[in-house]
Amino acid sequence: MQPEERQQRIEAYLQRVEFASLEELSKEVDASQSTVRRDLAFLEGAGNIRRTHGGARLVNPRSDEFTFSARDTHQLAEKETIGRAGAELIRPGESVIIDAGTTPFHVARNLESKKPQIITNSLPVANLYASASMVEIVVSGGVIYPRLGVLVGPLAVESFSKMHADVAVMGAGGITLEGISNSHGLLVEIQLAMMRAARRVIFCLDHTKFGRKSLSHVCGLENVHVIVTDAAAPADLVQALRANGREVILAAPAPAP
Amino acid sequence: MQPEERQQRIEAYLQRVEFASLEELSKEVDASQSTVRRDLAFLEGAGNIRRTHGGARLVNPRSDEFTFSARDTHQLAEKETIGRAGAELIRPGESVIIDAGTTPFHVARNLESKKPQIITNSLPVANLYASASMVEIVVSGGVIYPRLGVLVGPLAVESFSKMHADVAVMGAGGITLEGISNSHGLLVEIQLAMMRAARRVIFCLDHTKFGRKSLSHVCGLENVHVIVTDAAAPADLVQALRANGREVILAAPAPAP
DNA sequence: ATATTCCTTGCAAAATATTCCAAAATCTTC
DNA sequence: GAAGATTTTGGAATATTTTGCAAGGAATAT
Numbered sequence: 401m402q403p404e405e406r407q408q409r410i411e412a413y414l415q416r417v418e419f420a421s422l423e424e425l426s427k428e429v430d431a432s433q434s435t436v437r438r439d440l441a442f443l444e445g446a447g448n449i450r451r452t453h454g455g456a457r458l459v460n461p462r463s464d465e466f467t468f469s470a471r472d473t474h475q476l477a478e479k480e481t482i483g484r485a486g487a488e489l490i491r492p493g494e495s496v497i498i499d500a501g502t503t504p505f506h507v508a509r510n511l512e513s514k515k516p517q518i519i520t521n522s523l524p525v526a527n528l529y530a531s532a533s534m535v536e537i538v539v540s541g542g543v544i545y546p547r548l549g550v551l552v553g554p555l556a557v558e559s560f561s562k563m564h565a566d567v568a569v570m571g572a573g574g575i576t577l578e579g580i581s582n583s584h585g586l587l588v589e590i591q592l593a594m595m596r597a598a599r600r601v602i603f604c605l606d607h608t609k610f611g612r613k614s615l616s617h618v619c620g621l622e623n624v625h626v627i628v629t630d631a632a633a634p635a636d637l638v639q640a641l642r643a644n645g646r647e648v649i650l651a652a653p654a655p656a657p
Numbered sequence: 658m659q660p661e662e663r664q665q666r667i668e669a670y671l672q673r674v675e676f677a678s679l680e681e682l683s684k685e686v687d688a689s690q691s692t693v694r695r696d697l698a699f700l701e702g703a704g705n706i707r708r709t710h711g712g713a714r715l716v717n718p719r720s721d722e723f724t725f726s727a728r729d730t731h732q733l734a735e736k737e738t739i740g741r742a743g744a745e746l747i748r749p750g751e752s753v754i755i756d757a758g759t760t761p762f763h764v765a766r767n768l769e770s771k772k773p774q775i776i777t778n779s780l781p782v783a784n785l786y787a788s789a790s791m792v793e794i795v796v797s798g799g800v801i802y803p804r805l806g807v808l809v810g811p812l813a814v815e816s817f818s819k820m821h822a823d824v825a826v827m828g829a830g831g832i833t834l835e836g837i838s839n840s841h842g843l844l845v846e847i848q849l850a851m852m853r854a855a856r857r858v859i860f861c862l863d864h865t866k867f868g869r870k871s872l873s874h875v876c877g878l879e880n881v882h883v884i885v886t887d888a889a890a891p892a893d894l895v896q897a898l899r900a901n902g903r904e905v906i907l908a909a910p911a912p913a914p
Numbered sequence: 915a916t917a918t919t920c921c922t923t924g925c926a927a928a929a930t931a932t933t934c935c936a937a938a939a940t941c942t943t944c
Numbered sequence: 945g946a947a948g949a950t951t952t953t954g955g956a957a958t959a960t961t962t963t964g965c966a967a968g969g970a971a972t973a974t
Contacts, residue, residue, distance in 0.1 A: 419659065419661060419662060421659060452659070452660070452661055453659075453660060454659040454660065454661075455659055455661075457661060480702060505704070506704070509704055523780075523783060523784065523787055523796075526780060526801060527780065527784065528704075529801070530780055530801055530803070530806045536800065536801075537800065537801045538798070538799070538800050538801075538810075538812070539780075539796065539798055539799060539800075539801060539808055540798050541795070541796055541797050541798035541799075541812070541816045542795070542796055542798075543793065543794065543795050543796075544783060544786070544787055544793075544794040544795075544796060546787070549787045551796055553795075555795070555798070555816065559798045559812065
C-alpha cells in the first residue's frame with residue numbers, strides 16, 4: 401500500500417469513529433504501529449488530526465474559536481493562561497462586555513474575584529455565573545446560533561448599541577497587521593457593536609490565531625487597545641503590532657506553587 | 658479505555674445525573690479513583706465541571722437544577738405529565754413563548770418534535786436546545802436573576818413588548834378564582850408583557866398551586882385561556898374555573914412504556 | 915472532640931511515545 | 945537493466961506519560 405493511500409485511509413477511518421487507538425489503526429491499514437505513528441505525526445502537522453496518548457482523534461474542522469464543544473482541548477492550557485492574564489487587566493467593579501468564543505470564556509472564568517458587571521451574548525458565559533450571586537450578569541437578547549451557544553441577530557446588535565461598558569473582552573478567528581477577522585460573518589456586526597459600546601477593547605487570542613485571516617474582516621487595528629496572547633505567538637508579528645501602537649501582553653504560564 | 662474516551666464518558670454520565678460520587682464514576686468508567694480524580698481535575702480546568710467534596714457536578718446543568726430543585730423532586734412526575742399535556746396543545750411550527758419556572762420548562766422539553774420557534778427568558782430552556790438545530794430559540798435580553806436562571810429587568814420587558822407569538826406557556830406560584838399570582842415580584846411585569854405578546858395563553862400549574870395565593874398578583878383569569886394541571890387538582894376549584902369559562906385540562910400520567 | 919471520609923502527594927509499575935538502527939523498498943544514475 | 949543512493953518500514957532500546965496504590969493531611973460528619 402502506498403503511504404498516501406494509507407494516510408487517507410487513516411483519515412477516513414477517523415472520520416467515521418472520531419477516535420481510534422494505535423492498535424486499531426495499525427490493524428485497519430495493515431502496517432506496523434511505528435508506521436502509523438509517523439503517518440499520524442504527518443497528519444497532525446496537516447492539522448486535520450490530533451494525536452493523544454493511546455491514539456488519535458479527529459479535530460473537528462468546525463471546532464474553531466467559537467465552537468463550544470465539551471471536548472475542546474484545543475490549546476486549552478494556553479487559553480487558560482490567557483484567561484488569567486486577561487482577567488488581570490480588569491479593575492474591580494468594572495462593567496465588562498464578554499464576547500462569545502472560548503478564549504473570552506476563560507477570561508470570564510477568572511473574573512469572579514473582581515465582582516464585575518458582565519454583559520455578554522454567550523450562553524456559556526451566562527451559565528457560568530447563573531447561580532453565583534457575586535457577579536451581576538446581563539444577557540443580550542437574540543436568536544441562539546445552534547452549535548455556538550451565541551445570541552445573534554438584530555436583537556443582539558440592538559442590545560449592545562444601547563449599552564456602555566468600561567471594557568470589552570473580545571475573541572476572534574485571526575489577527576494580522578490588516579486587522580481582526582473571524583470565521584462567522586454573523587458575529588461581525590455584533591462584535592462591532594460590542595466594541596463601540598466599550599471604552600477599552602481587549603482582544604484575547606491564542607498564538608494559533610496570529611498571522612491567520614478568517615473569512616470575515618471585523619475591524620482594523622486602530623480599534624484595538626490591548627492584545628493578550630500566549631508566549632508562543634510569533635515574535636515578528638508581535639513586534640510589528642507593538643510598532644503599530646498596540647499593547648501586546650504575552651501571558652506567562654501559571655507559576656508552579 | 659483511552660483517557661479521552663474516559664473523560665467523555667465521565668462528562669456524559671454527569672450530563673445525566675448532574676452529580677456523581679467518586680466511587681460511582683470510577684465504577685462507571687472502570688478506572689481507579691485516582692484516575693478519575695485526575696480526569697476531574699482536568700475537566701474542571703476546562704470549565705464544564707465542578708469538583709466538590711465527594712464527587713463532581715455539572716457546572717451548567719441541562720435541566721432546572723438551580724430553580725427550585727429541592728422542593729421539586731417529589732413533584733417531578735406530575736410536572737413531566739403536565740409538560741407532555743401542555744406540549745400537546747402546541748401546533749407544529751408555532752411560535753411559543755416559554756415562561757421561566759420548572760413547569761413551563763417541562764413543556765419545552767416535550768416540544769422538540771413540533772419544531773416550534775421558542776421565545777424565552779429562561780436560561781434553562783435556552784440551554785435545552787442550545788445545540789439542537791431543530792428548534793429555533795430566541796432569548797430575550799435581561800439581567801440574570803441569580804438562583805432562578807431567569808432574565809429580568811427592563812431589557813427583558815422591552816424584548817417581549819416588541820414581539821408577537823402564537824402561544825405563551827406560563828407558570829405561576831398560585832391560582833385562585835381571583836386570578837394568578839407569583840412569588841417573585843420581579844417577574845410579574847415580564848409575565849404581563851409575555852401574555853400581551855401572545856394570542857393564546859396557557860398556564861401550566863401542578864395541583865399544589867391551586868387555591869394558593871403568592872405574594873404578587875399577576876393578572877385576573879380573564880387573560881387566561883387554558884390551564885393545564887395534574888389529576889390531583891382540587892375538583893371544586895377546577896369546576897369553578899370551568900364555570901368561569903376557562904378551559905382546564907387534567908393531564909393523565911403517561912402509560913408505562 | 916473524635917472518627918470517618920475524602921483529598922493531595924509521592925512513588926513504582928504499566929502503558930505509550932520517541933529515538934535510533936538495520937532491513938526492505940523505491941528512486942537515481944549510469 | 946544494474947549498482948548505488950535515498951526513502952520508507954519495522955523493530956528495539958530508551959524516555960515520557962499515565963495509572964494505581966499507599967501514606968499523610970484536610971474537610972466533614974458524629
